Amino acid sequence: MTKNKREVRKDENYRRAEAESKKSQRDNSDLRQIERQRELVAKREARKNEDFNKRELAAKREVRKDKNYRRAEADIEKSQRDNSDKRQIERQRELAAKRDARKNEDFNKRELAAKREARKNDVFKRNETEKKKIARQDEDYRKHESERDFHRKQEYRSHPENLENERLKKQSSRQNKLDIDRCYDKTVKSTKRKNIDFTDHEKDLKKKRVQEEILLSLRLPFMQIRQLPRGGQLSVKGNVVNVPVEVQPTINSLPHTLEKSGTISVKLKKKLEFKKCDFSENVRPFAVICALHYLMRTSDLYKSSGIEINKDWITEIVKINEEETQNEKNSREQEDNQDQNDSEDDSDHFSEVDENETHVGNTDTLLDHIPDDNPLCDTGLTFAPGEGQRPSSLYSDPDAEYLSFPTIFCGQRRSDNKDRSVSVHYTDIVKWELRSMNRRVAQSVPNIFFKLKKIQLKT
DNA sequence: GAGATGACGCCATCGTCGCG
DNA sequence: CGCGACGATGGCGTCATCTC
Structure with missing residues (x-):
């Protein structure tokens, strides 16, 4: 083809x-x-x-080589150059802005540093935390905050590595704490802790008369304390009988006087039927009830006992106290001059007054009321605390000591051996308490005998 | 086998810091 | 100044191990 x-x-x-x-x-x-x-x-x-x-x-x-063409080309170049100028200006503007920002940053940094410094100040810190606390008192805010935190945590924990981190942190913190605890216990052996227990107690319970203490005790340790024929040393015969006591009837029958230093005579009998009374002393009902009120407020042991105090009386007392605090302010200067009067009070057994009650007016009222109280002294109130109650064993009643001697322990338990990382034997505790700077244990003869019996029972 | 003890994880709360 | 973020910490329940 x-x-x-x-x-x-x-x-x-x-x-x-x-x-x-x-x-x-x-x-x-x-x-x-x-x-x-x-x-x-x-x-x-x-x-x-x-x-x-x-x-x-x-x-x-x-x-x-053609002229027109060259002119056109030059124009294009010029316009391009203008563009670049514009860009430069823009760039400069940006730089300036950046500089400003940096300046601001510096400023912020300085401000932050200042705040950090300020936060080192305790007062500032306290103020801040106070504010936060106040804010957190609001129910809505708390709810909101906890919800927010919860979501944050959930988000955080959705990553397994974060969880691991958290675990490690906790572990190390626990280890740290353990180490510190062990070190602390090795060196100080918990005696300091007990010391804190003592110093924390309020002073007004320290100066209570024997019988006022008995009226408040929830347990009564019955024991026979005798003077030995030679030298007059005291000894205890037989066992300690631990009797639980209802304080409520005692408190109910005590007259709710408003005078701080008014005294009444109280006799204690083993049984109401008996004629012989074992103790007889003048007691300040005001002090007794105040102390009971304090114990009810602060002590778990007393709170659980369910004693009720006349509320009307308390409100009246509160009123009086407010007035007195005002008076106190006015008469604080005069109080210094009353030191002589106080020393006189100390020498007089019956006019022994608590530290808090060293006011000008009190001594006056005491003087005023002595004649009024005298007839009461004749009749007096008689109690038979613990009558009809079943004694309980010291074994089954671990709180017996605290309840028997409220003036020593102020209704507070000693810290338990469970709370200490090194357990301390009861004898060590007793030794410490007797040797303590605070002589209130060493001066209480019944308590010493009580401890003796307890140790004998335990061993 | 019961309870004592220690390690651990989870959660709530608190104090502190940074930012607007 | 007020609010949110964040880390530290305490409380509580659970599990494993030990002791009697």
């Missing part, structure tokens, strides 16, 4: 006819487009060729 065509093309007529038909084809626009695309592709291919590039550059150089 091809061979035929070649041969045919040799014929001139045929060739002309072919060219003409092609021409007519090219006139067709569709065909032209297709051809143009083909040309573009071909050109692209050609540009990849360096020679073609060189040729193109040369062509451009030729074009630049």
Whole structure:
């Protein structure tokens, strides 16, 4: 076929006819487009060729020789330069802003540092925490805060590595605490802790008369204390009988006087039927009830006993106290001058007054009321505490000592051996208490005997 | 086998810090 | 100054181990 065509093309007529038909084809626009695309592709291919590039550059150089073209080019460059100027300005502005920001940062830093310094101040810190506390008193705020914290924690704990971190932290903190505890116990051996127990107690319980103490005790340790024939040493005979006592009837029958120093005579009997009374002393009902009120407020042991005090009386006392605090302010200067009077009071057994009650007016009222109280002294009140109660064993009553001697222990338990990391034997505690700076244990003969019996029982 | 003890995890709360 | 974020810490329940 091809061979035929070649041969045919040799014929001139045929060739002309072919060219003409092609021409007519090219006139067709569709065909032209297709051809143009083909040309573009071909050109692209050609540009990849360096020679073609060189040729193109040369062509451009030729074009630049034309003035108009150059002017146009310069204009373009100028506008580009303007753009770059604008950009520069922008950049400078940014820099300035950054500088400002940095300055602000510095300022902030300084401010923070100042705050940090301020927070080192205890007063400031206390104020801050106080504020937070006040804010946290609000129910809504607390709810909100705990919810927020809860969500935060949940989010935090969703990552296992955080959880692990938390665990490790806790572990190390516990270890630290343990170490400190052990070190502390090795060196100080918990005696200091006991010391704190003692000094924390309020002073007004220290100076209580024997019988006032008995009236308040929830337990009565009955024991026979005798003077030995030679030398007059005291000894205890037989066992200690621990009797639980109901304080409520005693308190109910005590007159609720408002005078602080008013005294009444109280006799204690083993049984009401008996004629002989074992103890007889003048007692200040005010002091007794005040002490009971204090014990009820502070002591868990007394709170659980369920004693009720007349509330009306308390409110009246509170009123009086408020008035007295005002008076106290007024008469504080005068009080210094009353030291002589106080020393006189101390020498007089019956007018022994608590430290808190050293007011000008008290001595006066005491003097005023002595004649009034005298008839009471004759009749007096008689109690038989613990009558009809069943004695309980010292074994089964671990709180007996605290309840028997409220003036020594102020209704507070000693810290338990469970709370100490090193257990301390009862004898060590007794030794410490007897040797303590505070002589109240050493001066209480019944308590010494009580301790003796307890140790004998334990061993 | 019962209770004592220690380690641990989870949660709530608190004090402190940073930011707007 | 007030609020939110954050870390420290205490309380409580649980489990494992020890002791009698």
